[in-house]
Amino acid sequence: MKKNKLIAMTCLVLGILNAILSFTFAGGLIDMAYGRDIKSDRSNEPIQPIPFHYDDNRAKTELGKKLFFEPRLSKSGWITCNSCHNLSTGGADNLPTSIGHKWMLGPINSPTVLNSKFNLAQFWDGRAKDLKEQAKGPIANPMEMASNHDLAVEVLQSIPEYVQWFKKVYGEEKITIDNVADAIAAFEETLVTPNSRFDLWLRGYDRISEVEEEGYILFKGKGCIGCHNGFGVGGNAFRKFGIAKPYDKDTQTLGRYNVTKEEKDKYVFKVPLLRNIELTAPYFHDASTWNLSEAVNVMAEYQLGTKLTEDETNKIVAFLKTLTGDQPEIIFPVLPPSNASTPKPNRN
16 A cells, blocks of 8 residues: 555656646746846847736736627627737737728728737827727727717626626726726736747747847848837837838828827837737738738838848748747637617617
């Protein structure tokens, strides 16, 4: 009997050790140790690894997740935040412009919601200072969800489960659009993609190839790093599209000028995030190309005033593909039913 117990204990210990080793080599301990004085020769690179996210308020983020997938926030009862920022397809809809109420087409390409917490502002023109402010916009936009804030709140207020959830998170039964947006933003804050192969390389683990590393050296040497740096590899600055020469493919979209009305801000846009860039075609605010190699060459020509060789382009693209991280695995929420007092959908 004692011998059998000893064998069982030995097997258990070996199993635990094996799990720990597997977790370590899979990068698990790297995540847990992020920010705990990890030393690497690459720690001073202009791109930083994405920190692993820990929920500060699980009840709020769970409420925000429900609202992110809640079609009744739209006038038609059909469109959700996930419609344009599909978490199954890189946090974007992979369309030139999104499809809104009554099949209306939006005026600009929809950016990814993944890692959007690293943006200095939201929307291409930066008109929303943060995710909370951004979350209010589509609900009342006639070309998107086409509802209004009062109606959206009325819908939620009519559903007892939502009243209870908002009370649990915000301490009151009265639902406000500010709290709706705050909860959605809290959920979106969790939508980060850590552990890309490049992040592991930055932390001292050899997870990229020689060609991919050469692509990163070119990315820095050619000047791409001047705009695309930090946690999001972009998103932390506004830049004119057409620095080296005027961008002639779209002269109608004025970008930041629509916010500031200053002449210097014409054709100025928020620098897009390059995290998971291989997943989010088509590219640029005007969705003018579906090809990542072409996008790299356009940037070189219009922003840097240079022409890349085919080999240089291929290496930079190889590097960009190392920026694809772990996609958030979201369990689709089960939403509470409407009732007799819930405002009905309107497709008109």
